[in-house]
Amino acid sequence: MLKIDNLSKTYKNAVKAVDGISLEIMAGDIFGFIGPNGAGKTTTLKCVAGILNFESGLILINGKNIKEDPVGCKADIAYIPDNPDIYESLTGVQYLNFIADIFKVSKADRERLAEYYATKLSFNDALGDVISSYSHGMKQKLVIISALIHSPKLLILDEPFTGLDPQAAFTVKEIMHTMCKEGGAVFFSTHILDVAEKICNKVAIIKSGRIVASGDLDSVKGDQSLEGIFMELAAK
Amino acid sequence: MNILSSLLKADLVNSFALNELKNKNNRKKAVGMIAVSLLVVLMCFIYIGGASWFISDILLKMGMLDILLVFSFIMPFMILFLMDIYKMPSHLFSFKDYDLLMSLPIRDNTVLTAKVLRIMTESYVWEFLVSFPIFLVYCIKCPDLGIMTVLLYILMFIAIPALPMSIGAVFALLIAKISIKMRNKNVVIIIGSFALLILIMGLSFSIQSIMNEQVIMNAMEQFGNLVKSFFMFDLYLKAVVGHDIVSTLILLAILIVPFFVFINIFGKSFKHINSAMMETKAQRSIKGIKFISDSPVIAIAKKEINFYTHCIIYITNTMFGMVLLFIGSIAAAVMGDKVDVFIATYSVFGFTEADTKMMVISVVITYCMILCSPCSASISLEGKNLWILKSMPVDEKTIFKGKLGLGLVVTIPIGVLSSIIIYIALGLTFVQWLVVLLLTISCGILASMLGLFVNLLFPKMEFKSPTEVVKQSAASGISIFAGMFIVIATIIIGSLLKTQNITLFVLFAGIAYLLLSAAFWYFITHKGVRIFRGL
Numbered sequence: 001m002l003k004i005d006n007l008s009k010t011y012k013n014a015v016k017a018v019d020g021i022s023l024e025i026m027a028g029d030i031f032g033f034i035g036p037n038g039a040g041k042t043t044t045l046k047c048v049a050g051i052l053n054f055e056s057g058l059i060l061i062n063g064k065n066i067k068e069d070p071v072g073c074k075a076d077i078a079y080i081p082d083n084p085d086i087y088e089s090l091t092g093v094q095y096l097n098f099i100a101d102i103f104k105v106s107k108a109d110r111e112r113l114a115e116y117y118a119t120k121l122s123f124n125d126a127l128g129d130v131i132s133s134y135s136h137g138m139k140q141k142l143v144i145i146s147a148l149i150h151s152p153k154l155l156i157l158d159e160p161f162t163g164l165d166p167q168a169a170f171t172v173k174e175i176m177h178t179m180c181k182e183g184g185a186v187f188f189s190t191h192i193l194d195v196a197e198k199i200c201n202k203v204a205i206i207k208s209g210r211i212v213a214s215g216d217l218d219s220v221k222g223d224q225s226l227e228g229i230f231m232e233l234a235a236k
Numbered sequence: 237m238n239i240l241s242s243l244l245k246a247d248l249v250n251s252f253a254l255n256e257l258k259n260k261n262n263r264k265k266a267v268g269m270i271a272v273s274l275l276v277v278l279m280c281f282i283y284i285g286g287a288s289w290f291i292s293d294i295l296l297k298m299g300m301l302d303i304l305l306v307f308s309f310i311m312p313f314m315i316l317f318l319m320d321i322y323k324m325p326s327h328l329f330s331f332k333d334y335d336l337l338m339s340l341p342i343r344d345n346t347v348l349t350a351k352v353l354r355i356m357t358e359s360y361v362w363e364f365l366v367s368f369p370i371f372l373v374y375c376i377k378c379p380d381l382g383i384m385t386v387l388l389y390i391l392m393f394i395a396i397p398a399l400p401m402s403i404g405a406v407f408a409l410l411i412a413k414i415s416i417k418m419r420n421k422n423v424v425i426i427i428g429s430f431a432l433l434i435l436i437m438g439l440s441f442s443i444q445s446i447m448n449e450q451v452i453m454n455a456m457e458q459f460g461n462l463v464k465s466f467f468m469f470d471l472y473l474k475a476v477v478g479h480d481i482v483s484t485l486i487l488l489a490i491l492i493v494p495f496f497v498f499i500n501i502f503g504k505s506f507k508h509i510n511s512a513m514m515e516t517k518a519q520r521s522i523k524g525i526k527f528i529s530d531s532p533v534i535a536i537a538k539k540e541i542n543f544y545t546h547c548i549i550y551i552t553n554t555m556f557g558m559v560l561l562f563i564g565s566i567a568a569a570v571m572g573d574k575v576d577v578f579i580a581t582y583s584v585f586g587f588t589e590a591d592t593k594m595m596v597i598s599v600v601i602t603y604c605m606i607l608c609s610p611c612s613a614s615i616s617l618e619g620k621n622l623w624i625l626k627s628m629p630v631d632e633k634t635i636f637k638g639k640l641g642l643g644l645v646v647t648i649p650i651g652v653l654s655s656i657i658i659y660i661a662l663g664l665t666f667v668q669w670l671v672v673l674l675l676t677i678s679c680g681i682l683a684s685m686l687g688l689f690v691n692l693l694f695p696k697m698e699f700k701s702p703t704e705v706v707k708q709s710a711a712s713g714i715s716i717f718a719g720m721f722i723v724i725a726t727i728i729i730g731s732l733l734k735t736q737n738i739t740l741f742v743l744f745a746g747i748a749y750l751l752l753s754a755a756f757w758y759f760i761t762h763k764g765v766r767i768f769r770g771l
Contacts, residue, residue: 051626053769075629085620087539089546097527101535102628111527 001027001154001185002048007057009043017043019209020057025154025187025202028180032200032217033189034226036234040209041189042082045158048187049079061154075103078147082159082189084139088132092123092142095131096149103150110149117145120171136163144172155179157188161195173199197226205233212236239342243350248357277365284311285369292377301377302477306469308370308389309396312363316397319362320355320404327351328405328502334510345503352401352499359397367393388476388484395488398495405498409509532630536638537645543617544610544642550617553706554610558650561604565654569661591738594668597658598675598742603723605651605679611643611687612715615768616696616705622771632765636688643684651676671743678749683719685756690715692764695771722752 002025009018018040025031035041046052048059050070059066061073086095093114100110118124121141131139140163147155155176161169176186176199190196196203197217203226204214212233213220221229288304295301328351337347371389375381468490474483502509530538544550587595618625625635655676659669694710706712726745735741 046623049623049627051623071629071631073629074627077627079623079627081623083620086624087543087621089543090539093527094542097529098535098539099628100527101530102532102630104532105529107527107529110529114527 001025001029001062002187003058003060004044004048005058005060007044007047007054007059009040009047009052009054016209018047018054021204021206021209021211022057023204023211023214025185027153027183027185029202030176030180030186030200031188032196032203033187033206034191034193034196034203034230035189035206039206041206042158043209044206045079045156045187045189049077049156050074051079076152077154077156078150078152080140080143080147080155080157080160082162084136084143084163086131086139086143089130091130092127092134095142096127096146099146100149105150109151113149113151114145117148117175120175121145121168137165137168140164141168144175148175153184155184155186155188157186159190160188161190161192193225193227193230197221205230207234240346240350240353243337243342243346244353244357247350247354251354280365281369281372284366285373288370288373292373296377301374302473304370304374304377305389305476306472308367308374309392309472310469311370312367313396313400315362315366316359317400317404320359320401321407323355323358324401324405324407324409327355328506329409329510338507338510344506345499348503348506349499355401356397359401363393363397367396382479384479385476388479391484392472392476392487392491395491399491402494402498405502409502532628532634533637533641536625536630536635537641540610540614540639540642541645544646547617547702547706549703550610550613550706553712554608554613555646557604557606557608558647561601561654562650564600564604565657565661569657587736587738590665590668591736593662594664594672594738594742597662597664597672598738598745599723599727601651601655601672601676602679602726602745605647605676606683606686606719606722607716608647609643609683609687609715609719610646611639611684612691612711613702613705613709614639614642614688615691615771616699616709616711617702619697619699619705622697626771632768633761635768636760636764639688640684643687644680647680647683648677651680668739671739671746674746675742675749678746678753681753682722682749682756685753685760686718686722687711687715688760689756689764690718692760692767695767697771722749 004024005022006020007018007022008016008020010016021040021044023031033041033044043052047054048061048066050066050073059073062076064072064076066073087098090098096110096114100114105113114127115124118127121144123138123141123145126134126138126142131142134142140160144160160172164172173195176188180186200217202215203217203220205212205220213229217226220226224232288307291307292301292304295303328348331351338344375386378385468487471483471487471490474480475487652673655669655672658664658672664672691711694714696705696709696711699705699709726748730741730745733741
């Protein structure tokens, strides 16, 4: 589903945010990307989502190269940022329509999926409101619905549980599981190690732009808790 | 330091970014800002002082120099009134730090007073710029100026902003109440803003047109009668010039009492009004919502138009040329005879009246349309939302087409409508109208392409409010200057070619603009794509 090979990204101030990372996500995987603040998680996710350019390395989504066929790659994925900065002057439904238009979702599908996910996330009554009136959590819910409205094969989420109420967080985890059962994959970053431990089958720990541990959850953590192994690696 | 002064200090430091100026790294910026501020002060003193000097000579001849003092009262009064209507909503209703301030252990009245004093501080700056140059001229020209007059002027100077602020706040409250009930509440503010801008321009032109001694003498005579009949002006003269204590006290009461009444009445309902304004009414459930599907280009263009219509500062700064063109065409329809006389008067360089008419119409259309470029801010305004467009499965060309769509929607329909009105009103031939139509469409396309081109070269993705992008960004400024350059270059080329057939020249200008647009499109879809990817 997703293959990252030797990815490096340097910012203008010569800071190497990502330094030669490689990982692979297969259909059915829920892949947790863990690391301290400033480790390079968001940069990696943004490179995969086609938001940031990168100097070297390869990103393949369903066999398509993000640099050579960005439009084809983006059609298969949905990206949910850590901060839901969206068009404040639109209403929720206008925003969903906008995203559905871009992803060429049929009228019937967008109606069905919007209603399905809005109901699941208890968001029905807020869809007609202007986004500027939403709370952080409501904006997050809208971004999640907009990401799912085009049935992506790969869901890329940056700190997806920040700002969500417990019920919505539970629903999102449920959606992630369902998606993977249906042949999709999820690649997400998180600070909440308990969540990663509970829902991921694969994890990677990133520190200062380099991956320090990666693979199946059980092989990475061994006999320890994920928190224990994370603290150990972070201290090195 | 008491709570009120702490609130006021925090507000002023935050509003004017004073801490940034203290920073050693921002020294250049600080020096630049001080230099610009001094230049503004100097310009105001030269412009207002110069006009006052000119009028004072005439007033002296008429023995009515005191009228100048009335101007030092009425001018800041009117300007502050208009500004307060505009500023009050953002300072008194739904202001940004409302949640923070209302969560602190401070009385509502103290918060309101701090907000009002903040506006008042700004008002004094404007009052100084407008009133003081006039008073300075009065001091120089008045043969028997006493210290009492100066002291009473200062006393009135302190009191003047209170009344326009009170009236302005009530107006703002009314506008806010009306706009809440309207489906699209920005319409009220947008129409009001354009009316205000056109009024200011109209007044400015009128002032220039009356810079003639006889006209001023007549006007001053009428104004002198008005001063006598309007009690506030009369009171002001009796107080400041006549040193009459009763008049001084009455005038001070008129200026200040409404202010305290406003603070007290509004203070009681301050929290209630703000709470009500922040509430959003419950909307329909998803069952009642219609989903519409469009192509990606249309979807992006619709998104752009939606933002445009919700951002007042964006509209007022980029649509003024189109509003002027439309009002100008209506004015031409209403006053067609006067336009003919004007054109006949200015038929120079051996052109026929028909050619002169064509020349004036073409210059006006080009000027109004080419300066109207919402696209010059459309990339920058994505700001933090840029991730949405960048993560979408559409190529950059599609994004650019959607953004250009906004520019075309804003310029071309109004431009075409205006050209039709002008065609009917000023009696152009059908061929001339077709050429004007081509010019109108090509100007709309060129303005959009130029704006997008400049914005890609000078993007400003980090900003606190859209005002920074729309009014203060390099792209907006350069786009306007480039537009002006194109207009001036066209006129110069026309005069160098010693064109005798204006219609033919306008036709070539229209085609040249389309070719220039094509060149910009080439850049946008090649280097522009790379720039966009790097943002």
